[in-house]
Amino acid sequence: GQNIDQPTEMTATEGAIVQINCTYQTSGFNGLFWYQQHAGEAPTFLSYNVLDGLEEKGRFSSFLSRSKGYSYLLLKELQMKDSASYLCAVSDYNTNAGKSTFGDGTTLTVKP
Amino acid sequence: EAQVTQNPRYLITVTGKKLTVTCSQNMNHEYMSWYRQDPGLGLRQIYYSMNVEVTDKGDVPEGYKVSRKEKRNFPLILESPSPNQTSLYFCASSFVGQETQYFGPGTRLLVL
Numbered sequence: 001g002q003n004i005d006q007p008t009e010m011t012a013t014e015g016a017i018v019q020i021n022c023t024y025q026t027s028g029f030n031g032l033f034w035y036q037q038h039a040g041e042a043p044t045f046l047s048y049n050v051l052d053g054l055e056e057k058g059r060f061s062s063f064l065s066r067s068k069g070y071s072y073l074l075l076k077e078l079q080m081k082d083s084a085s086y087l088c089a090v091s092d093y094n095t096n097a098g099k100s101t102f103g104d105g106t107t108l109t110v111k112p
Numbered sequence: 113e114a115q116v117t118q119n120p121r122y123l124i125t126v127t128g129k130k131l132t133v134t135c136s137q138n139m140n141h142e143y144m145s146w147y148r149q150d151p152g153l154g155l156r157q158i159y160y161s162m163n164v165e166v167t168d169k170g171d172v173p174e175g176y177k178v179s180r181k182e183k184r185n186f187p188l189i190l191e192s193p194s195p196n197q198t199s200l201y202f203c204a205s206s207f208v209g210q211e212t213q214y215f216g217p218g219t220r221l222l223v224l
């Protein structure tokens with residue numbers, strides 16, 4: 001099975017940098033991804049890591065260490081619109097042919 | 113426009129009255145999945161399908177049924193809904209082997 005842990009809540013200031021951590025314990029692994037979800041809306045894809053290292057996409061970066069079962073999402077130059085829930089998820093597409101397990105999400109509040 | 117659609121978006125029903133939530137995608141995706149989301153929790157996978165006529169259980173399949181007779185449609189069936197199935201439901205789709213899942217807008221279900 002899969003077990004995914006991420007902080008429940010975080011607060012940061014507009015213009016700052018925030019790092020949201022995610023640890024996982026899995027029986028199978030075929031990639032880790034991050035989604036952003038605003039209240040009452042559908043999740044939207046942010047990033048995907050299958051190999052160790054850092055993936056950068058504009059203000060958002062995601063890091064993966066498979067040996068440590070650890071990932072983080074880095075948000076730079078925070079904006080008020082970044083206030084949302086951030087979901088870490090692990091896929092074991094190959095092992096279990098399509099299972100995806102999500103963490104409970106980290107609610108980020110960006111303050112002026 | 114590439115999208116995943118769900119109907120209805122909101123539904124209030126009573127215990128035991130069978131209902132179906134439809135999900136349709138126009139991106140020719142092989143993979144489709146249903147999730148439920150409850151307050152303070154992440155997404156929990158109910159069922160998924162790797163292709164037509166291929167379905168499998170996720171983490172919380174009890175009380176739900178699905179079918180995949182056509183590639184574009186993946187309805188979620190609640191044969192005898194109970195109050196503990198009150199939740200926000202999301203349908204998602206992707207190409208097999210691609211981790212980016214596209215989510216529908218969600219269906220908010222209340223079972224009285």
